[in-house]
Amino acid sequence: MPPASSSTTSSLAASMPPPNSDLETTWRFLEEGVDHIMTKLQTGVSYSKYMSLYTVSYNYCTSSRMHGNAESGGLAARTGANLMGSDLYNKLTKYLVQHLKTVRDGAENLVDEDLLQYYAKEWDRYTTGANYINRLFTYLNRHWVKREKDEGRKGVYTVYTLSLVQWKQNFFNHVHNKNQKLAGAVLRLIEKQRNGENIDQTLVKKVVDSFVSLGLDESDSNKQSLDVYKDHFETPFITATEVYYTKESEAFLAENSVSDYLKKAEERLKEEEDRVDRYLNTVTRKTLISKCEQVLIRKHSTTMWEEFQKLLDFDKDEDLQRMYALLSRISEGLEPLRKKFEEHVKKAGLNAVEKLASGGDGAADESIDQKAYVDALLEVHTKNSETVDRSFRGEAGFVASLDKACREFVNRNAATGSSSSKSPELIAKHADALLRKNNKVAEEGDLEGALNQVMVLxxxxxxxDVFQSFYSNKLSKRLIHGVSASDEAEASMISKLKEACGFEYTNKLQRMFTDMSLSKDLTDQFKEKMAVSHPEDSDLTFTIMVLGTNFWPLTPPNVNFVIPKEILPTYSRFQQYYQQKHSGRKLTWMWNYCKNELRTNYASQKYIFMTSAYQMAVLVQYNDYDTLNLAELVQYTGISEDILKQVLSILVKARVLLHDGEGEPYDLNPSYKSKKIKVNLNQPIKAEAKAESTEVLKNVDEDRKYVIQATIVRIMKARKTMKNQALIQEVISQISARFTPKIPDIKKAIDTLLEKEYIERVEETRDTFRYVA
Structure with missing residues (x-):
């Protein structure tokens, strides 16, 4: 709609020409109105006058009468209506050219902000007027312009677009092309803002938006080209940006710390992002930010990489976050950081264990405390894991660096020496300590969290597989001796291991619990039977565990144990009962895992001794003898001399037996006294504990041979034929989740399978094998 006005101005006083008026009469009336709109629109135009202008334009364009003095512009052969449109279009074009010459003259001596103010003011006035004029000549646009364009005539536009074309040719090009006068003024204003001065951002936006509006697609007026914006503003703007930040960044780093520079670069990048949002075209964002990243980050990336270690060493979290955020913006910017971080974590882990290990010569320390060892490893992991989450946003590359470093120092450190089995052994023993009764962690209710930490390592x-063997061994002891913190905790840990390694890894562990449940039922059934058939033995408490050989890592004792007569009847009755219940099964009695409670009748105070089976076998001999020497005890118990000596030393140390030295007999102490009524004499024998570790590792080595062989057979069965090197790599790939197989062991397994005829060499080749079905 045109601006409303209650009165017409004198410049619009001319009366409306009648229909079919000639071009000169028509244009004289229209030119007066157009000029008022373009120069004095602020004074208003009445609705009636605006409609008069519209009607005159419409009447002339629809007139079919030919006018001899028409400005045909080379279109003399056209019909009347077409010719009318052409004449009017040409008149309007000439007016715009003349009008813009006057506008251009006003900008002649203006520079910088004065020029921009003038340009913006005239642009607003001109484009507003052009919009109104465009509507005045609606019929011209809708019919004549459209028909000309449909017929392929170049250089014909709608009236508004024509106005922009003329602005560009007759004002913009003259002002701007004079030493890049216009763009230069904008760039100097932007530089002022970068230097901290306040500027009129609305002014900049108006000028920059005009650059965009002047981008006209000559083939399609409905499309907009950004050529003017890019050529006349964006290109010099990007160049100026590069020059500005190159100079500033170099000067800043010469006088300030890297930490301060990180803040400065972060602020500058944010400012440039904000600049695009406030007054630049969005198409500039990618080019501008890319250029800023190149100048502010890439050119100084080496300096940042060199500073990274200091930031890690002094836990400068905020600086690390900034450095990560900046370097993540450029390709390969983070890779040097990831490598340095990996080395940092690895060094921290090795140093933490070094403090625990005695000597520091790389030899494994047998006496190292497993809890202290695990705590040291976890402390390093936890701290650096938090750094990854907090400073590096949990980025996958840094997570991988952390994992690689942890894998290195967890498996090879001052406590492990050259042994790859030491770390899994210590961690399994720590898990065992957590899952036992009377453990502080279990009592404090944070057992689940502690088990999760074990799973981290x-x-x-x-x-x-080494961890599995030690864990299985320790679990069997907890179950046999009834010292588990809780069944729930045991089940939780097995569930975690199953989730990490699969069903096969925990199958035997779960079968142990099944055996324990079946054993409880078996004991109850046996007791019920004995209560009826042998009520005289009701004061003898008996619990049995029948454990499957394939699932329990128990080693039968290498002794000819003489079963004491005190328990022989019960032993024989259960042996008979079980054979009747399960014909064909063989029972192997694990005396080295049995425990007993004995009541004393000889001392002034009655005590209950908690003993091992071997201690019980020794003590019950004193029901018949007052004094016994070592040879007699070996004969009566069947226990080997080396083990018996350790059994006796515990009893002597507890003052239950008296012994004056080598070669002297062992006497029962009639004056035995203790503050406790229930005395635990069942202490572990050192030789057994050491032999346990040796036995576990021996079993692991044996199991590995079969795992490697089974894996080779499985692979060859699927592939039928394979070359030697490919087979070795495939075996390593499939087994590495369980353990790292050694190539000589794989070759040995291949030779074994060749001998057993599971596989064979392909004829006329030395390095290709075929599966033998």
Whole structure:
């Protein structure tokens, strides 16, 4: 709609020409109105006058009468209506050219902000007027312009677009092309803002938006080209940006710390992002930010990489976050950081264990405390894991660096020496301590969290089969001796291991619990039977555990144990009962895992001694003898001399037996006294504990041979034929989740399978094998 006005101005006083008026009469009336709109629109135009202008334009364009003095512009052969449109279009074009010459003259001596103010003011006035004029000549646009364009005539536009074309040719090009006068003024204003001065951002936006509006697609007026914006503003703007930040960044780093520079670069990048949002075209964002990243980050990336270690060493979290955020913006910017971080974590882990290990010569320390060891590893992992989450946003590359470093120092450190089995052994023993009764962690209710921490380290263990063997061994002891913190905790840990390694890894562990449940039922059934058939033995408490050989890592004792007569009847009755219940099964009695409670009748105070089976076998001999020497005890118990000596030393140390030295007999102490009524004499024998570790590792080595062989057979069965090197790599790939197989062991397994005729060499080749079905 045109601006409303209650009165017409004198410049619009001319009366409306009648229909079919000639071009000169028509244009004289129209030119007066157009000029008022373009120069004095602020004074208003009445609705009636605006409609008069519209009607005159419409009447002339629809007139079919030919006018001899028409400005045909080379279109003399056209019909009347077409010719009318052409004449009017040409008149309007000439007016715009003349009008813009006057506007251009006003800008002649203006520079910088004065020029921009003038340009913006005239642009607003001109484009507003052009919009109104465009509507005045609606019929011209809708019919004549459209028909000309449909017929392929170049250089014909709608009236508004024509106005922009003329502005560009007759004002913009003259003002701007004079030493890049216009763009230069904008760039100097932007530089002022970068230097901290306040500027009129609305002014900049108006001028910049005009650059965009002047981008006209000559083939399609409905499309907009950004050529003017890019050529006349964006290109010099990007160049100026590069020059500005190159100079500033170099000067800033010469006088300030890297930490301060990180803040400065972060602020500058944010400012440039904000600049695009406030007054630049969005198409500039990618080019501008890319250029800023190149100048502010890439050119100084080496300096940042060199500073990274200091930031890690002094836990400068905020600086690390900034450095990560900046370097993540450029390709390969983070890779040097990831490598340095990996070395940092690895060094921290090795140093933490070094403090625990005695000597520091790389030899494994047998006496190292497993809790202290695990705590040291976890402390390093936790601290650096938090750094990854907090400073590096949990980025996958840094997570991988953390994992790689942890895998290295968890498996090879001052406590492990050259042994790859030491770390899984210590971690398994720590898990055992957590899952036992009277453990402080269990009592404080944070057992689940502690087990989760064990699983953190378990993830990094390379020889998971070693952990499995030690864990299985310790679990069997907890179950046999009834010292588990809770069944729920045991089930939780097995569930975690199953989730990490699969069903096969925990199958035997779960079968142990099944055996325990079946054993409880078996004991109850046996007791019920004995209560009826042998009520005289009701004061003898008896619990049995029948454990499957394939699922329990128990080693039968290498002794000819003489079963004491005190328990022989019960032993024989159960042996008979079980054979009747399960014909064909063989029972192997694990005396080295049995425990007993004995009541004393000889001392002034009655005590209950909690003993091992071997201690019980020794003590019950004193029901018949007052004094016994070592040879007699070996004869009566069947226990080997080396083990018996350790059994006796515990009893002597507890003052239950008296012994004056080598070669002297062992006497029962009639004056035995203790503050406790229930005395635990069942202490572990050192030789057995050491032999346990040796036995576990021996079993692991044996199991590995069969795992490698089974894996080779499985692969060859699927592939039928394979070359030697490919087979070795495939075996390593499939087994590495459980342990890292050694190539000589794989070759030995291949030779074994060749001998057993599971595989064979392909004829006329030395390095290709075929599966033998």
């Amino acid at each position: 378990f993830k990094y263990i390379e020889d998971k």
